Amino acid sequence: MRTVQRARSSRAVSSHGLPVRRPRRATPGAWRSRVRHRPDPGGGAGGSPRPGPEPLVLLVDDEASIRTICRVNLEGEGLRVVEAVSGAEALVQVRRHRPALVLLDVMMPGVDGWRVAEALARDPAVPVVFLSARAAAEDRLRAQELGAVGYVVKPFDPLSLAGTVREVLDRIGRGERERLNRELAER
Numbered sequence: 001m002r003t004v005q006r007a008r009s010s011r012a013v014s015s016h017g018l019p020v021r022r023p024r025r026a027t028p029g030a031w032r033s034r035v036r037h038r039p040d041p042g043g044g045a046g047g048s049p050r051p052g053p054e055p056l057v058l059l060v061d062d063e064a065s066i067r068t069i070c071r072v073n074l075e076g077e078g079l080r081v082v083e084a085v086s087g088a089e090a091l092v093q094v095r096r097h098r099p100a101l102v103l104l105d106v107m108m109p110g111v112d113g114w115r116v117a118e119a120l121a122r123d124p125a126v127p128v129v130f131l132s133a134r135a136a137a138e139d140r141l142r143a144q145e146l147g148a149v150g151y152v153v154k155p156f157d158p159l160s161l162a163g164t165v166r167e168v169l170d171r172i173g174r175g176e177r178e179r180l181n182r183e184l185a186e187r
Contacts, residue, residue, distance in 0.1 A: 055100035055169055056080045060090040060116065061131060062108045069158045070103065070131075077162035087111025091119055094126055100169055103152075103161075106132040106139070117146040127172055127180075129165070131156070140184050149180040 057079050061067050064085075071081045082097050084090040088111045094102065102120065106113035113130060120126050129150030130143050143151050150168050152161070171180055 054078050054080050055165075056082060056097055057165060058082050058084060058090065058093050058097065058099040058102045060084045060087070060093075060102060060108075060113070061105040062086060063105075066105070066131070066154075070161060073158045074162050074165065077166070079162060079165060087113065087116040090116050094120065094123075099126065101165060102126055102128045103131050103165070104128050106130055106134055114142065114146070117143070117148060121147045127168065127177065129168060144181055144184040147181060148184060149177060151184055 057074055059067055059070050059074070059081055060083075061070070062085055067083050067085075071083065074081050082093055082099065084093045087108055090102070090104065091111075093099075102116075104113045104116055113132070117128050117130075120128055124147065127149045128143075128147065129152060130148055131152050131154060132139065133154040135153045140151050149172065150164065152164065168180060171177075
């Protein structure tokens with residue numbers, strides 16, 4: 001039996017006399033250089049960083065899997081996320097955190113998304129984008145009547161959700177909230 005001999009240079013040699021290849025030590029942040037399909041969290045498409053803290057999004061859905069996939073993608077694009085699992089909890093979180101936008105499921109037990117939107121309509125500073133499996137035209141019209149600025153039908157592309165949120169926030173920042181609301185009926 002052959003034994004492994006170590007050279008003084010601390011290079012290991014296998015039993016066949018060949019050098020053993022060891023992976024390089026990882027340095028903090030080096031994993032991002034190996035992940036090619038996602039941008040640096042908060043980096044988006046590049047360019048200069050956004051001034052100030054990132055917008056806070058309140059994500060309201062009773063399904064944990066939907067909340068998880070939305071949270072991962074929104075945070076991956078640098079947005080801050082707070083979750084609520086029910087309509088009643090959503091109303092508490094809105095008062096506590098004052099989010100820049102609410103992503104709101106329609107069909108939830110107890111206080112549903114429609115009733116949450118009715119309560120939020122009294123405070124026009126909080127824009128609502130519905131996430132719903134209901135794709136009927138009358139649902140979009142109801143969302144419009146409640147002052148919503150967006151309506152995303154499930155199933156949706158979770159990778160495009162952060163772009164949708166940023167676009168809505170940018171347009172609201174440019175004073176286009178009423179136009180966003182009118183566009184709900186046109187789609």
